[in-house]
Amino acid sequence: LGIPSTYTEPELIKTLKDRNEQSFNYLYNQYSGALYSIILQIVPDQGLANDVLQEAFINIWRKIDSYDQAKGRLFTWMLNIVRNLAIDTIRSKAYQNSRKNQELPDVFSLNQDNHLTHLNIDEIGLRKVLEKLKPEHRVLIDLAYFKGYTHEEISEIEEIPLGTVKTRIRSALIQLREQLK
Amino acid sequence: VNVQEYISSGIVENYVMGLADETESAEFERMCELYPEVKAAREAYELALEETAMMNAIEPPRHIKSKVFSEIEIESEQQATALQSTISSPTAERKPAIDFPRKLKIHQYITAASLLLFIISSILAIYYSRRSSEAEQQYQLCLASEKEIQTTLAVLQSERDDLRNDLHLVTNEDMVQVKLPAATVPASPAPESMVTVFWNKRTKALFLVPNKMPKPAANKQYQLWALVDGKPRDAGVFDMNTNELVITMKRTETADAFAVSLEEKGAAHTTPSGEIYVMGKI
Numbered sequence: 001l002g003i004p005s006t007y008t009e010p011e012l013i014k015t016l017k018d019r020n021e022q023s024f025n026y027l028y029n030q031y032s033g034a035l036y037s038i039i040l041q042i043v044p045d046q047g048l049a050n051d052v053l054q055e056a057f058i059n060i061w062r063k064i065d066s067y068d069q070a071k072g073r074l075f076t077w078m079l080n081i082v083r084n085l086a087i088d089t090i091r092s093k094a095y096q097n098s099r100k101n102q103e104l105p106d107v108f109s110l111n112q113d114n115h116l117t118h119l120n121i122d123e124i125g126l127r128k129v130l131e132k133l134k135p136e137h138r139v140l141i142d143l144a145y146f147k148g149y150t151h152e153e154i155s156e157i158e159e160i161p162l163g164t165v166k167t168r169i170r171s172a173l174i175q176l177r178e179q180l181k
Numbered sequence: 182v183n184v185q186e187y188i189s190s191g192i193v194e195n196y197v198m199g200l201a202d203e204t205e206s207a208e209f210e211r212m213c214e215l216y217p218e219v220k221a222a223r224e225a226y227e228l229a230l231e232e233t234a235m236m237n238a239i240e241p242p243r244h245i246k247s248k249v250f251s252e253i254e255i256e257s258e259q260q261a262t263a264l265q266s267t268i269s270s271p272t273a274e275r276k277p278a279i280d281f282p283r284k285l286k287i288h289q290y291i292t293a294a295s296l297l298l299f300i301i302s303s304i305l306a307i308y309y310s311r312r313s314s315e316a317e318q319q320y321q322l323c324l325a326s327e328k329e330i331q332t333t334l335a336v337l338q339s340e341r342d343d344l345r346n347d348l349h350l351v352t353n354e355d356m357v358q359v360k361l362p363a364a365t366v367p368a369s370p371a372p373e374s375m376v377t378v379f380w381n382k383r384t385k386a387l388f389l390v391p392n393k394m395p396k397p398a399a400n401k402q403y404q405l406w407a408l409v410d411g412k413p414r415d416a417g418v419f420d421m422n423t424n425e426l427v428i429t430m431k432r433t434e435t436a437d438a439f440a441v442s443l444e445e446k447g448a449a450h451t452t453p454s455g456e457i458y459v460m461g462k463i
Contacts, residue, residue: 019257021250028246033238034231040239053241057249062256071210072197073224075231080199126233144200151202169200170191177194180229 087148137172361461
């Protein structure tokens with residue numbers, strides 16, 4: 001009855017820009033899981049990851065007018081919002097301080113039966129694909145994509161010339177792409 | 182430009198994953214407009230990334246969704262209100278219909294300013310509420326100590342009144358002072374003891390000052406006798422358990438002398454049966 005159960009991408013974008021809550025509901029149902037998985041790959045603390053997801057969707061709703069279809073798909077745009085927020089979170093002072101107090105190597109979360117489940121972030125999404133790269137490539141993607149360091153910062157951290165950082169990241173990304181196929 | 186070489190340089194992945202810098206991004210966006218192959222390569226990679234992400238989806242906790250939606254509903258209402266006020270303000274009509282960047286900027290300023298105001302007012306609220314609760318505590322302390330002072334003052338005033346009355350007794354011109362030394366009683370059990378009786382001849386009121394008397398045993402009390410023609414009449418009892426300087430005794434019409442005996446505790450006796458301690462003539 002006027003509420004479509006699926007949307008084509010242009011329909012979805014148009015209704016979202018009209019601030020239609022039904023289409024935002026569809027967007028959430030469709031993409032929250034994929035985006036949540038990305039957040040968990042960057043922010044291993046589930047409570048913080050929840051906050052990032054919440055903030056990300058509120059940002060998506062607020063900033064939808066600034067989304068430009070000509071520059072990429074809606075999902076890519078959302079992915080970048082999510083990634084930036086997640087990286088801001090792990091690079092914040094508060095997070096850095098809390099990490100000093102409790103070093104958690106992996107993600108723990110409560111499943112539906114309220115049991116503690118062990119979630120290994122290396123087993124999901126891009127992280128899993130990353131495992132197939134050479135170590136010198138893997139570390140650069142981890143620093144650049146999952147930790148949000150600029151090429152200049154990586155050059156300093158890894159003590160590799162800036163040009164090498166750039167070419168290695170590119171070649172790592174191309175390899176990643178091969179793995180995605 | 183060799184488009185295929187450009188596509189396979191890694192720029193597509195760099196751009197899509199948000200790792201390209203500003204110059205690279207601007208160049209890539211121009212290339213997408215110029216060459217449909219570049220755009221197609223970008224879309225292919227975007228779809229591959231999206232599919233991977235969808236396959237690896239992890240369902241988030243349910244409460245997040247309700248939080249998101251309650252937040253955006255609040256914002257929608259605020260925007261509706263803001264829009265109404267924009268429409269009703271006459272200056273808004275003169276503005277160009279589409280002015281998104283400017284609007285956004287003003288919106289951002291307002292958000293920033295209101296956030297700042299909110300933070301400042303929160304801090305002030307906390308500060309003043311702390312100060313006011315401190316002040317309240319101090320006020321309560323002041324009230325308590327004021328009450329204590331009032332009580333002390335009342336006690337002191339009543340003590341002062343008593344002393345003034347006592348002094349008045351002694352200085353009153355109608356007052357006859359009779360010293361009752363133990364020396365007048367050869368067999369007195371306490372030869373050092375002494376009391377003084379004050380008798381108002383006009384009002385017949387009688388008072389006693391126990392200058393020096395041994396404290397009677399718990400089952401004993403002293404009794405004052407007014408002697409008229411050698412006959413003793415009860416003039417009241419005292420036990421020295423209070424700290425009164427001047428003890429009010431019975432009104433006495435006439436007396437030639439006074440004496441004090443030690444009696445069994447209880448109601449006043451009609452005739453002395455215990456030992457006489459002190460005695461004195463008017």
